[in-house]
Amino acid sequence: MITILAIESSCDETSASVCRDGVILSNVIATQAVHEQYGGVVPELASRAHMQNIVPVVDEALKKAGIEKTELSAVAFTQAPGLIGSLLVGAQFAKSLSLALDIPLIAVHHMQAHVLANLIPEEKPSFPFLCLTVSGGHTQIVLCESATQMKVLGETIDDAAGEAFDKTAKLLGLPYPGGPLIDKYAQLGNPDRFKFPEPQIPELNFSFSGLKTSILYFLRNAGTSLVYKEEFLASEEQQRQFIAENLNDICASVQQRIISILLNKLKKASQQTGIKQICLAGGVSANSGLRKAFTEMGEKYHWKTFIPSFEYCTDNAGMIAITGYHKFLANDFASLSVQPSARAEW
Numbered sequence: 001m002i003t004i005l006a007i008e009s010s011c012d013e014t015s016a017s018v019c020r021d022g023v024i025l026s027n028v029i030a031t032q033a034v035h036e037q038y039g040g041v042v043p044e045l046a047s048r049a050h051m052q053n054i055v056p057v058v059d060e061a062l063k064k065a066g067i068e069k070t071e072l073s074a075v076a077f078t079q080a081p082g083l084i085g086s087l088l089v090g091a092q093f094a095k096s097l098s099l100a101l102d103i104p105l106i107a108v109h110h111m112q113a114h115v116l117a118n119l120i121p122e123e124k125p126s127f128p129f130l131c132l133t134v135s136g137g138h139t140q141i142v143l144c145e146s147a148t149q150m151k152v153l154g155e156t157i158d159d160a161a162g163e164a165f166d167k168t169a170k171l172l173g174l175p176y177p178g179g180p181l182i183d184k185y186a187q188l189g190n191p192d193r194f195k196f197p198e199p200q201i202p203e204l205n206f207s208f209s210g211l212k213t214s215i216l217y218f219l220r221n222a223g224t225s226l227v228y229k230e231e232f233l234a235s236e237e238q239q240r241q242f243i244a245e246n247l248n249d250i251c252a253s254v255q256q257r258i259i260s261i262l263l264n265k266l267k268k269a270s271q272q273t274g275i276k277q278i279c280l281a282g283g284v285s286a287n288s289g290l291r292k293a294f295t296e297m298g299e300k301y302h303w304k305t306f307i308p309s310f311e312y313c314t315d316n317a318g319m320i321a322i323t324g325y326h327k328f329l330a331n332d333f334a335s336l337s338v339q340p341s342a343r344a345e346w
């Protein structure tokens with residue numbers, strides 16, 4: 001029996017999970033509310049909150065799974081990428097446990113773990129599969145040849161899809177993280193009301209910074225133009241009123257454009273590779289519009305589609321645990337000298 005304890009602390013979620021032979025027994029997530037008032041994650045506050053949370057979160061994950069520390073086969077942790085101070089908390093904790101219990105240590109790449117969250121449910125994709133990973137920091141199309149072999153086929157050249165959601169929300173005066181709120185308002189709006197441009201980016205890469213600029217100009221002109229024209233500048237009061245009166249339609253229209261940018265590239269990737277087993281992953285795959293459009297596209301092109309359940313889309317240790325399990329099977333262990341890293345090559 002292989003029993004893995006996994007720890008995720010790359011950003012603003014402290015999470016621990018226990019997995020036994022590839023089955024997740026517990027997945028405890030402590031979300032840090034402290035950042036809401038700042039409109040984004042404050043790294044120093046995140047590290048402190050991880051230090052406060054890590055012991056109770058790990059204890060709860062073990063308790064929920066009904067597992068004693070002495071039953072653990074290995075401890076896995078998120079090594080990269082992420083906020084360095086946050087990663088250090090999880091890494092040091094995992095190393096200490098590995099040393100104290102004399103069990104192997106497994107270093108996990110956060111983005112690979114997002115992809116492998118698709119191996120958690122009973123019905124899993126078969127290899128090779130494609131995965132569109134959309135999170136607050138990344139937007140990638142990954143070719144997954146096996147649980148330990150992955151290749152990035154395309155990625156964003158500027159903002160991530162989650163950032164596009166969060167920055168749009170900020171322009172609309174909504175609190176951080178704005179993605180879930182845009183999702184909520186979009187469900188009540190008309191997605192065809194406002195037309196935002198789709199960037200022409202080569203290959204399988206993405207860009208979202210142009211969209212952000214066009215939204216900014218659109219709001220500054222209170223909806224009369226997507227182009228920045230000084231003479232059309234609306235007053236702040238006019239902008240606020242325009243947003244208040246059209247919030248649902250703006251959210252629906254922006255969300256529709258973000259989704260079409262993502263799915264058009266995914267369609268291209270499937271055509272180029274001939275692969276029809278296709279997964280979603282990452283925090284933005286919690287978006288209800290994206291889930292629906294992805295499923296519909298799958299039906300149209302005869303794909304077999306997979307989306308992790310909500311709790312395994314946003315940052316969680318369950319995905320670190322399943323990745324740790326596959327690394328255990330592949331004998332891929334880390335030494336105690338392994339260091340966390342803010343950026344990480346694949």
Ligand code: KG4
Pocket residue numbers: 011134135136137138161162163165166177178179180181183282283284285286287288313314315
């Ligand atoms: O994967 P994740 O939890 O953290 C990172 O590794 O970045 O993704 C967080 C991102 C945030 O940008 C958040 O706004 C976005 O996922 N997000 C959503 C939704 N839920 C989370 N974006 C759009 N619609 C949602 N329902």
Ligand code: ZN
Pocket residue numbers: 110114135136282283314315
């Ligand atoms: Zn993530």
